[in-house]
Amino acid sequence: DxxxxxxxxxLSASVGDRVTITCRASQSIINYLNWYQQKPGKAxxxxxxxxxxxxxxxxxxxxxxxxxxxxxxTISSLQPEDFATYYCQQSNTPPFSxxxxxxxxxx
Amino acid sequence: xxxxxxxxxxxxxxxxxxxxxxxxSGFTFSGYSMNWVRQAPGKGLEWVxxxxxxxxxxxxxxxxxxxxxxxRDNAKNSLYLQLNSLRAEDTAVxxxxxxxxxxxxxxxxxxxxxxxxxxx
Numbered sequence: 356d357x358x359x360x361x362x363x364x365x366l367s368a369s370v371g372d373r374v375t376i377t378c379r380a381s382q383s384i385i386n387y388l389n390w391y392q393q394k395p396g397k398a399x400x401x402x403x404x405x406x407x408x409x410x411x412x413x414x415x416x417x418x419x420x421x422x423x424x425x426x427x428x429t430i431s432s433l434q435p436e437d438f439a440t441y442y443c444q445q446s447n448t449p450p451f452s453x454x455x456x457x458x459x460x461x462x
Numbered sequence: 463x464x465x466x467x468x469x470x471x472x473x474x475x476x477x478x479x480x481x482x483x484x485x486x487s488g489f490t491f492s493g494y495s496m497n498w499v500r501q502a503p504g505k506g507l508e509w510v511x512x513x514x515x516x517x518x519x520x521x522x523x524x525x526x527x528x529x530x531x532x533x534r535d536n537a538k539n540s541l542y543l544q545l546n547s548l549r550a551e552d553t554a555v556x557x558x559x560x561x562x563x564x565x566x567x568x569x570x571x572x573x574x575x576x577x578x579x580x581x582x
Contacts, residue, residue: 356524389569391569393507398575399569401562401570404562442507444569450509450523451521453507455506456507
């Protein structure tokens with residue numbers, strides 16, 4: 356099975372900051388990597404698919420990159436509504452595992 | 463508008479059973495793979511099971527294999543998850559999620575979830 360490891364597990368940042376979250380797969384997943392945002396009490400929301408494809412309606416301050424085993428999610432200028440938990444997920448091979456999550460908190 | 467509405471959760475004793483349902487609307491249900499993803503209280507997301515549009519391809523997480531059964535009824539636009547031999551560690555919110563396209567396992571729409579609590 357493919358293990359997904361995110362870092363950091365939590366992150367404190369301020370509005371306007373640039374932040375980067377990393378996700379590492381235990382084996383190559385090519386570009387079958389997706390990012391989700393989840394706010395408390397809500398269902399996850401798909402932000403980015405195939406490592407770098409921004410979903411319709413997602414602000415352009417979000418971007419994704421990477422291939423093989425190492426991936427990043429970058430938020431170029433944090434907005435108040437971006438404080439949430441972010442998960443990566445591999446869609447290369449079942450079981451379609453998620454990372455453990457990165458909680459982004461206000462500094 | 464795509465809508466996914468889960469139901470069937472509740473309190474059940476260890477070893478018990480439940481059947482979760484997900485009612486889909488706003489899209490051609492028979493054209494999409496569907497999934498169940500769960501989240502234990504205060505924990506992260508765990509993919510549970512997937513079923514292809516026709517029902518021919520089914521996958522399970524190792525943690526539920528042999529105990530849970532995914533199924534669908536395309537005529538009723540509904541997805542199901544039969545949960546048997548439940549354990550305390552199965553306590554979670556169970557989300558129904560649609561694949562962005564058949565068989566690609568990217569989850570573009572999610573329901574609000576239904577809570578399953580396994581406790582004596």
